[in-house]
Ligand SMILES: NC(=O)c1ccc[n+]([C@@H]2O[C@H](COP(=O)([O-])OP(=O)(O)OC[C@H]3O[C@@H](n4cnc5c(N)ncnc54)[C@H](O)[C@@H]3O)[C@@H](O)[C@H]2O)c1
């Protein structure tokens with residue numbers, strides 16, 4: 001609810017314009033239009049610029065086979081012809097290839113980039129955003145370095161010195177873009193100075209204790225933040241919900257940023273395993289077996305490395321947990337590409353290149369990063385499915401070995 005003192009509106013930028021990025025821009029722009037007292041109507045969408053030739057089968061093909069700048073194409077036909085074809089975008093989505101310009105004066109940055117581009121993008125933005133901007137990370141992945149493991153929301157928060165929450169769920173973008181019903185989980189544990197409201201009951205505030213990265217300590221996060229000026233409406237759960245909830249996209253708000261982020265990242269490894277066994281033609285029982293083991297490893301990973309800040313209930317009760325595992329293992333890109341790789345006896349990288357038209361898999365790099373981290377902790381044996389997926393990607397094991405590799409060792 002906007003307070004009487006709020007005179008300014010939040011400007012929102014979507015940082016990313018792939019399949020999910022463009023879908024998020026569409027639904028957020030519908031909401032900024034519907035909530036004019038809270039948000040500026042126009043939504044900037046940062047486009048990683050590239051040249052694109054409209055294919056002959058596109059409804060926008062005009063007979064020209066000349067490549068054009070993707071951002072200009074999006075603004076002229078109100079469609080992301082490359083990453084989200086055949087979906088009309090509202091006219092208040094403005095594609096912008098200039099990253100600092102797209103984010104200038106924005107109080108809310110919605111990050112929707114493949115995880116491998118987050119660090120570089122944040123470094124390009126550092127010092128060029130409002131100090132009191134806030135962010136929501138919709139990227140699914142983790143960031144592993146010699147310092148340990150970071151959630152993408154932590155990487156963004158630390159990189160830009162702002163607060164960053166997370167949005168993740170059983171969310172295949174193409175379905176949501178067509179406005180087919182779906183749920184999502186938004187984790188936003190705002191600094192008290194932003195909400196100007198008590199934390200909703202039933203959602204106790206969770207300190208994001210990263211057990212592996214001691215630089216991220218509870219309390220430190222809020223202490224260093226620049227307060228949101230009181231001229232803006234508070235960024236309470238209620239107002240965050242108004243930014244993302246649509247009749248076809250139901251939002252549940254929680255405070256467990258670690259759980260929501262980990263669910264989104266780790267389910268992509270499970271989806272690869274499901275694709276491998278399905279590619280062998282082993283059927284639904286085999287898929288269910290790897291999903292079961294994968295969900296247990298996901299929960300164990302949260303407990304072992306993020307402690308009490310990642311709650312089991314987030315994985316079991318929210319869309320970002322078991323539900324995302326189910327949808328990702330049914331129709332996600334990681335599942336589909338892993339399945340094709342086995343069927344065609346090709347590498348998953350080659351399939352990604354041929355089949356995804358520039359879209360990026362997150363499961364392969366996440367499996368590698370998670371393994372690098374588990375090795376550094378001496379914990380590979382505690383996560384046999386994650387380790388099996390890594391070994392299959394590295395050519396050190398075969399999909400046929402999965403049952404033996406995930407069998408508990410006594
Ligand atoms: N697509 C989905 O169904 C879906 C759903 C939920 C979450 N996600 C997550 O959202 C994130 C973004 O995925 P997506 O589907 O929007 O993207 P995508 O895979 O469809 O597209 C790849 C994007 O990366 C951009 N890109 C390429 N090189 C780049 C560079 N050097 N720097 C910055 N950007 C570059 C491309 O321009 C394009 O926008 C991922 O973490 C993904 O797991 C995707």
Ligand SMILES: O=P(O)(O)OC[C@H](O)CO
Nearest residue numbers: 169170171172332333334
């Ligand atoms: O297509 P994927 O495998 O990247 O998964 C998409 C979404 O994350 C499903 O929730």
